[in-house]
Amino acid sequence: MGNFWKRHKLHILWGAGAIALALLAAVLGSMLLRADRMPADVAVADRPFQGVNLTPVPLKPSDSAAEGASTGGTGEGEGSGQEPQEQPEQKPQETPETPKKEESDGGDKDKEKDDAPADEDKKDDEKPRMQVVTDLTNKTIAFEELENGKFSFYAYLENPEEGAYLQVRLGNTRCSGSNGRFTVTLAQGENIFTLLVYQNGTVVRSYTKTIVYRAAMADEDNKTVGDDPPVIETNLPDDADYDTSNANFVLTVHAYNSQGTIYHNHIRVLLDGKEITQYTGSETLEYRLYLTAGAVGDVSKHTVEIWAWDDRGNSAYKKHVINYHFKEEGEVIGSVTLRLDATVLGLGILAEDSGYEVKQGQPASYVVKEFLEDNGFPASYSGSLDVGFYLQRIRCSDAFSGAAIPEELQTLLTLDGLTVRQPEGYKDSLGEFDYTQGSGWMCAVNGYYPGRGLSNVFLGDGDVVTIAFTLAYGKDIGGADAANVRGNLRTYCGTWLGDRYIPHHDFVEGKCSICGKAEEAHEHQWSEEVNREATCTDSGEKTLTCGECGETKTESIPALGHDYRSGGVVWEQEGESCTAEFTCTRCGSSGTIHASRADGTLMENGRVEATCGQDGYVSYLAVGSIGGTQVRCEGTVTLPATGEHTYNEDGVCSVCGRKKDEETTE
Template sequence: MKINKTVWKRISIVSLLLLFIFTIIYSWKDQPVALPENPIGEAIDSSKVPLEGEYKELLDELENEQEDNESEEDKDDNEKEEKEQEDGPEEKDEEKEEGNKDELTEDLNDQIERKSGETSEESNEKSKDSNAYKDADGNRVDKESPNISLDSETNDNSEENEYFTTTIKDGETVTESNYEFRVIHKENDYKVKKTEVLLNGKVVEKFNGKVTLDEDENIIGVKVTYEDKNKNTFTVTKTYTVYFVSDEIIIITNLDDGKVVQNENFSFNAEALLGDETIPLYITHNGNELDVAEDNQYNVVLQEGENEFVLLAEARGKKAKSTYSIVFEKKEEEIIIETDVENETVADPTYSFYAVAKADENQIDLKATLNGDTIHDDGGGNYSVTLNEGENKIYFEASHNGNTAKASYTVIYTKPDGGKEDEDVEQTIKLRINDLADGQTLKNSVHTFNVEAINDDGSRLTGQDVSISASNNGESISPNWVNDAHVSFTMNVQDGANNITVTAKDQNGNIGTMNMTVQGEIAGEGEPIGHVTLSLEATTIGLGYLIPPTQVELYANERGSETIDRVFEEYGITYEYTGTHENGFYLSHLSMPGLYDTKPKVPEDLAELVRDIADRFDEEDHSSDSLGEFDFTNGSGWMYSVNSTYPNVGFADYYFKEGDVIRIRYTLALGADIGGGMPGMDFGKEW
């Protein structure tokens, strides 16, 4: 049969084209070619890229298999060749060649993945250099992803967390199968190319912030591929274990079995869950059942040695029990007495010192005595006592948890006049006592009074190397506080006569003495003993009387802080304070209805003086609903006077008596504007 020219022409063109293709392939076959940066990615792009290294043998094997397959198919192909030529040989050859490419690519990818799995440990070690991982699907992860974020504040210096961390709690047990977590990339110079999450060895497709856990143990893997500034890629992998237990009772606690502690006071948390439901948990400590804690926090006192905790929960036919042992090893406490008392000789009978006791840096109670009599501090470890002439024994003792510390000192007081009797010394110092008078009757069992030392012209000497002491019926009265204005004393009043002696001496031997006798008619605890006059004043800021002078009933042995508390409650006044109603009470702020109905206005002459001495003064700078310290200026606050004298102790340490006049006044200048400033600091006028 004669073949027309057109067919021959087509056959010649196809033959030349096939000869050219196989010549190129043959010329590449034995040429050494470097491994591409990403064999997986390159294999996807081209099935004919020659490989070397561990992947080349895969390609050789695949080509051999392809040749075998082609030889088996040759016979069938020859039988169909004539038909294919009639249908268009060029088109069929091109489809066949393209199909071979696709099949080779698919087989190569499968085997490379298996190969990569077999050598994953080695590949991880070489990942930075080999660029073994690359985002094949082209997806980009950035800051806008809801499950991937950059965190510049993450502070994790461990090497394994250099690139990213997660919110997964490794080793935790959960009762919900839907487990949510976030992958947190740390801010650095690397670009995130791809983030993969694996659950029990399987890649989680389209991770959206949660995975579905299997029953019992689950291994969660997070694999992140990064790219550095040189376009090199590397992969970092972290794995976690999370346990999912459904429909089982779980006891959650921070008890640590076998833990050794050195503090007998022990706290722990514990709760029981059945699914999402909290169920009752019963706990025993050394066989004794503990009260149920609503907040799941338990506090116990451990016994020395081993302590057994049994946690038991039962519900819906299920039961769970856990046992823990906590060992309490009693630590020998070190008790320290800190004081500035020394064995010394002094010429001043008024002796002030500091002393506190501590056990392992925690302050504890300290017992202090002077010549066998108990003495008390001001609540902050400060003492002030009156020494007897000659030797004085100061003794300290502190105990805690069966341990005791002791300390003793000897302080010798020698009179500055060489030991002359007081009556032989000229009385050159005058004494002024405003709240105690000769012949007075006292109904309280305690009484507070203040003493000033003055010279002939009435100028204060208190604080100018002058010591003041007092006694009642020969018993020394310890001073409450000493400052340049006066010395305050609180004495125990005895039924009947109280013979009070007050003495002042200076370094030059000058002396002043005052003797008086007051009668004690001690009332029963809480009995009415008379009245005082009390007022609350804010005249320095133009608000006048907040409480006008008012008669207030007084009760036996009532502290000043308790008296004002009754009055303030009656007037609807709420207040803030430091210290307690029993010790160190200081009135800091108060509020009352209509407090600022009138706008505060500081008198101009007072405002000018305050500006001169204050670091800060602003008439608009005050609390909106209260009045107290640091409003308007840094020297503001509440002070009180009793019979025109400003005590140097707080309300809690002052006991009012029948007839006292008490003025609680607001100052802008540490008392200088109300007659209560330190010596030489008063403005010479009261507002």
């Protein structure tokens, strides 16, 4: 072995060096080859139509047919994206402007089954991955951003495989493009684009993007937009600032128009310019506002802005100002009134008291428990006063022995599929599941049932809390959750609260559509409540309620139209042309018209001729239009006295009575 090394040492060293150089060259070559194959987001930079590589969405087998692939909508803008029976889904989030290209998945396809090392050179020969490139994103576009609704985008297949092509659909209509560029006309509302990748006549990939096309939103200068703007109702005053010491103030928002309730995905709330995204409730939404100030005695001003809109170009804006008077945690911030109500059992109001103190940061559960105990109704509840409080049952010896369900309510319970049964020990306690499966205690604050437990409700000065028993998930006391309706009936045609029955039948062709009661012959005694005042340009709305039968109906209040007034004409050329400025006495809008004899918009309206000693005048009428409203105003031109007397044979002017010799004397 020693002789072999001595004899071949030089050759071995030369060979080892050659092998090392070869390995180094191979590594450098591989690095150069990899440099040529830059990442997809860089390599595509020099190509036209740089765009988004979308993650494939596998299609179900039933979606494979070319004409049967679902687009998820019509794109005609008719849907509101809202469902009254459940909270609607949020609109899709917008994708980033320059998203990262997706990396190809899958393993090392060049690895041999016998576990031999992968051939790196084979990877260099792989064809680039086929992918869709587009600038379509989920977003909202305002009317003023486009001309006549024309929207342009690009979409194309990069590195298409044999037999592959891309089809673009808007709703169920195929879009025609040129070299990957498309121009379509958007419909008002939702426009659903579907990108279908076909290969050999079969859909192999599908992508969907939604563009909402809507009118410019209402704002502080234009508080309503559209023919049917939503009505926004809150628990704040419309015509004054609101003062409170409740740092946990809960704002309630209910919005609707002629099409029904406006849901959370069409409502936006800002507190001091920052959006409040957390809410509870369904038809009426609750936003907890965390109000802050510097120190005790300080007052801070907070601005609340609310928008509501639909998908038909209608929107509304409302602004409130809250003055928060700082109070320390645990400090008394006011007093409230509480009442215990069992009207659904014919028991009326069991207890009522006012003057209960509420403290900063203390949940409503504390004062409710105190009120019940003070009035001899000790309570059983789950959770704690601070977390998860739920009132299960109250007790009081023989307090509930006179329970009797009103006949009208009994009828509705039967129609609703709720079986009535008298519970054991009904005379001494009242709680959940007594009498019906849908029974229990519910709490309303100022007539509204919060969508959160009492341990998460914070009261303010002057609030009224009603602890009411229900037999029908709240439908009998005006507290049903529209997003979580149980039973056969969506709503009841009556409310049993405050020791009285308030009917509100929905009579259709003389019969209540809910309970089937026939409408009794009587003359309706209507009282009206204005829901939305009419303005110069927008109609209002009022609700009429019959005091005899409880029937209600909604009527439109016609728009008032502008009441333009003018101070008169300004002559450009007396008797020939003029301008006139008008201002609406109701809304303050203004406009100017131009009138002239030449085009017939200025015409003589009367004349008093001048005499020898007295001026005359010509009255003119100027007419025109401001925003479609016809306007008119008058102007005059003075005719100077002629100074030419008409004397009779006695030397006296027959017009002014002047004597001729007086003229001579002068």
